[in-house]
Amino acid sequence: MSRPRPAVVRPQRLAFAIAALLPFGTAFAQDAATTTAEKEAATLDTVEVTAQRKVENIQDVPVSISSVSAEKLDVLGSGGNDVRFLSGRVPSLNIESSYGRAFPRFYIRGLGNTDFDLNASQPVSLIYDEVVQESPLLKGFPVFDLERIEVLRGPQGTLFGRNTPAGVVKFESAKPTRELSGYAQLAYGTDNMWNFEGAVGGPLSARWSARVSALYQRKDDWVTNTYAAGTSDGFEGYDESAARVQFLYEGEAFEGLFNLHKRHLNGTARLFRANIIDPGSNNFVPGFDKDEVSVDGQNFSWLDTWGGSARLRWDFGDLSLYSITGYETAESLNRGDIDGGYGAVFLPDSGPGVIPFASESADGLPDHKQITQEFRLESDYAGKFNWQAGVFYFKEDITIDSFNYDSLAPGNPRAGHAVQEQENTAWAAFASGEYDVTEQLKLRGGVRYTQDKKDFSASVLEAAPFGAPVGGPYRVSTDVNDVSWDLSAVYALNDDVNFYGRVAKGFRAPSVQGRLLFAAPTAPNGGVSTADSEEVISYEIGVKADLWDKRARLGFNVFRYNVDNQQIIAVGGGSNIATLLNADKSVGQGFELDLEAYLTDSLLVTLGSSYNDTEIKDANLTVPGCGGGCTVTDPLTPTGYAIDGNPLPQAPKWVHNLTARYGIGMGEGAELYIYTDWAYRSEVNFFLYESLEFRGKSSLEGGLRIGYAWNYGDYEVALFGRNITDQTRIVGGIDFNNLTGFINEPRTVGVEFSAKF
Template identity: 85%
Template sequence: MSQSRLAARPHRLAFAIAALLPFGPVLAQDAAPPATTPQASTLDAVQVTAQRKVENIQDVPVSISSVSGEKLDVLGSGGNDVRFLSARVPSLNIESSYGRAFPRFYIRGLGNTDFDLNASQPVSLIYDEVVQESPLLKGFPVFDLERIEVLRGPQGTLFGRNTPAGVVKFESAKPTRELDGYAQLSYGTDDMYNFEGAIGGPLSERWSARVSALYQRKEDWVTNTYEPGPDRGAEGYDETAARVQFLYEGDAFEALFNLHKRHLNGTARLFRANIIQKGTNNFVPGFDKDKVSTDGVNFSELDTWGGSARLRWDLGDYNLYSITGYETAESLNRGDIDGGYGAVFLPVSGPGVIPFASESADGLPDHKQITQEFRIESDYQGAFNWQAGLFFYKEDITIDSFNYDSLSNGNPQAGHAIQTQKNDAWAVFASGEYQATDKLKLRGGVRYTQDEKDFSASVLEGAPFGAPVGGPYTVNTDKDNVSWDLSAVYAANDDINLFARVATGFRAPSVQGRLLFANAAAPNGGVSTADSETVISYEAGVKADLWDKRARLGFTVFRYDVEDQQIIAVGGGANIATLLNADKTRGQGFELDLEAYVIDNLLVTLGSSYNDTEIKDADLGVAPCGGGCTVTDPIVDGFARINGNSLPQAPEWVHNLTARYSIPMGEGNELYFYTDWAYRSEVNFFLYESVEFTGKSSLEGGLRIGYGWNYGDYEVALFGRNITDQTRIVGGIDFNNLTGFINEPRSVGAEFTMKF
């Protein structure tokens, strides 16, 4: 962001309020001071690739937030994983019952609470133009990025695969012709070490490269007070990641090659037995977040690696692209699901009531994903331009599910099931834009998708209280779909754009085969399938540059309707996971992004969203909790009727605020203060509504004080995350007892950064 050292001109509070109103831009312009007033700090244009080409964010008819630069550094302080983005942009929530390994994304309330490694999500994650379909690929560490774009609403035409809710798009910093890089080292609470760095530059006249690396480590901050337990601590991690890129730049040909790898060795999400006070959503009296008493083994191991080749040919009036991607993952996550020790039928058990012991693990021993896209786009000088392409997708996976006997010495294996799935899909798409008048631009696109899955599951070793040996149980799905979108952007003047968009999206059928605890008498051994879902979305909004580009505003209102939404009923008394389709789901609300220099040295950003979601299916019921919670939905034939409920993990309100104030300390030096806050309203953890499994509203804040010198080449900073040390239950396990898991505690530390 460009800044001037000239004195700031004053602005009345009325200007700030007016900017949030429909006629705010007009009032702000009318009230502008004379041209002789010295220029103040201004905002640079934000470039995004939401339409598969570089554009000013203000010209794109999609509700978008872009996060880059210092904001990413601040939010990631202290070794935080990708979940730090949750509630940091409007309508975005991220949570996980796996910890750092398996983030689940929700946009406008649409997401998937399924914890199975075969789960599909309606929010697609695109990393350097390659879709990351497996949930274990979605948690790749955030480092050395140009920006993150959050595209809200269906993106079925240009991105296609599993995008009915939206897209979270990561763009790595690319090699350049200049030698540059950085090194960043921080240390903080619980012996947290965080190092990341990059170096890049030219290799020859045509070639350049960039190497990026990350190392994060944190000691266990939770102590296991159950002395016979196999683990003495939890919540620590050791993680490394690296990325190598090579860029070739010819006269009419460009190639970018990318290799990346991740290794995680830590603990799985820590489940805590009976931490919720019955009849409330409060912690039980005496709860201590630093202690737990469990008799299970807890660990999380994950290795991923992949590569991509992005090629571009300049053919004069056309550009031809080829994007080839390969991804693979291997993992094993094991945890104590009952969250305690012993059982009620034994001499000792606790804390609270432990009806029966449950310890399990899920692994991904074999995984392979291959993607290929060919795309051609026009580059005419006239009013009409277009792009079209072909997309191919292939994934092979094998999933292991294990049960263990926590009540025997050594916690031996006592159950094993396996799932395999082959997924082949292809699509053809086209999109065009037409400059109808000087002020009006029209866009539209269409995509045809065909998706086929071959699934098989077997129980190789029966669990004591689960399904016996059996199988294979097979499912085959084959679906196609046509998605489309239409939009218009109208330039009211040089600074204000009005836009409207209607778009559809599609998610292919999903299959679920967690059989160890399934009912053996259930159809097909307990394998469940959800049919494909479709969505249509309507949105309209305004994007404006205000106060001579001292402020930027984006405001969108939307409504969507989902047909046959895929949902997952998890837990219940049998601890099973069952895929279902809800007849209809409706969501509506608004999103606001505002960024402004209030005065020359004070930059403020504000994000806000409202999401009203409702399940509409009068006959749909799910198994209520098996652990004594207070269900508030009607119970019919033992099932909780969920018609009218909001979607799980879908807060109505999300607000976020950042403020950066800088004090010049001589030529090229500055002292700055940066604070950020994120609020989300209460959420349901499950499809049914209950008193205990309703997460309270959350407000977390961060603070950073830094000193930079030599025009930003060097910086030292003190930081704090979750500075109020707020403790919240953010998820639950509902089949056994009132078990939950909590958010990250407060962390503080120091950081040094050097750029070159």
């Protein structure tokens, strides 16, 4: 993989970073004397992004964006971690999962979805090589052989196709080129961790090029099951592989990029641990040992996905026509011991702690397919006005199996089965334009009309104990339309400083939830719940600047958003069900900072920071509390706990990240370097209600990499560590039974060798 030399600010100049946000600060920087040494100093390369569906300098785009480079991705992913390693690595981004590697949940500016059902929709859209990945199981495709990742904060509903009221996380794979090139990377680490990735590509003929990329990751179980009669001896291991092949055709006035990709995951599901939270606090219970559990249920996770896309472009001079066709499919089964222990209180032996009743369940996706098609026409006039317009089509068919098992019977037999089926069809028409009012002022705006239709049915085929009887199908249909839009302005104070303002409206279509096995027998429509569509309006103003002769780059913005009819979900409670709700309103406000600078010619530092203050505003909205053991601090009403005024779940107020890279020349073409990275997030609520126990402590995780590169970077060997302080935190909970939680990844250390050609 090509690793661009990371870019680094002189200490005395760092003090003027905030001053540079103001006109007089900029003038000061412009008027400062520049020495010959400074002119020859290391400078930052221009960062190009496709946030507006065309290649632009990130400093010119009126959106709050962070771009993660290929080198940074190499460092963050060196321990074999999945896409969750991006959490907290850019401002306002949080990622968590109760499924482990299979089902990441993304949050931007506090907006996300804690729903664990395979039919959950998320307000953060993940776009991989211009194709939306709608199913939660598609969003965890491994991170390898990428050019960059872009995180776009705020509604992006004009130019992107599905559910973007919170923002977009955009992945761009390394493309085929006309030069034969490639790389190989092999790492070995803690718990027999192996991590291999590589790619090779080049020309096939005068018009065709290709690139093949592959990834293989594995790790042994690092948690021991101390329950002698358990069905498994250990947990938390995995075996994962993925591959991508691309073919590029370059003609005189036509270009086609064709992509096939596949993923296979075999491992253990998220490991739930019974009664690990000390009642009345969010501390671990005394004597907690992260390396041991005692469970009687089965635990496994397997997932297969594959897909393909065709990205075509016809050049007509001043106009270009784009066609993007995508197909994705997934098949999975994920099974876990939900009660987190063994036995039950009515048996002679159970634990750890109180196990009111046994619970073991699984969710599977036996049938899934997604088809997307976009046609887009884009102008490239020499004048002041340019535009793009197009149409988009989306179709998804899914079938979801939900199973319950009897952990107390020999062989853990099945004891309940429900099925959900949904067909979702949507289409949209959109247009966007930009106008250069003057050489300094540029206006942009866009509009999108969306029609979204869902046909859903759910049935209980085999009743679970204490749950809903056999019944169904219970049917729900939704059919809505909406208009999203955005308006923005960029004012260039000079060649290095841009101020911008943006207002945008986003939309998320209705969601349907049919997790029926534990629904009450009298539940309306069998327990199927629906959340109506939500709308968000976001406002932000900011500045983007290249500072100190391009030795530093700054992005800063403040924002506020209002969500009407926000879709939320009451997860868990007295039974293992999930109920969709709409909050009358929620609000969020804060700021985001991205800073990258050369402190010296050898030291590159990046700093990201964000503040997100979120609040649910609905005086009449109540939710159930936990099933047992926790201390809810919200007011109790006859219908449940009032959550008016609570922050959104999994929405930390503060996110900070810092990286530093220091290089030491070791002769011609050789370098010794040290790279460290740190990510902090403040406390988070796990659920809609507030309690003393289900509130995650603040977290600070760091990484370290010491490497030696030679032959001008063609070869490299490195020692690395992830979570080097071995911090242990409870990062999520199961609230329907006892004080069950799950924890973060442990420390990993290892060695890596890479070569490129």
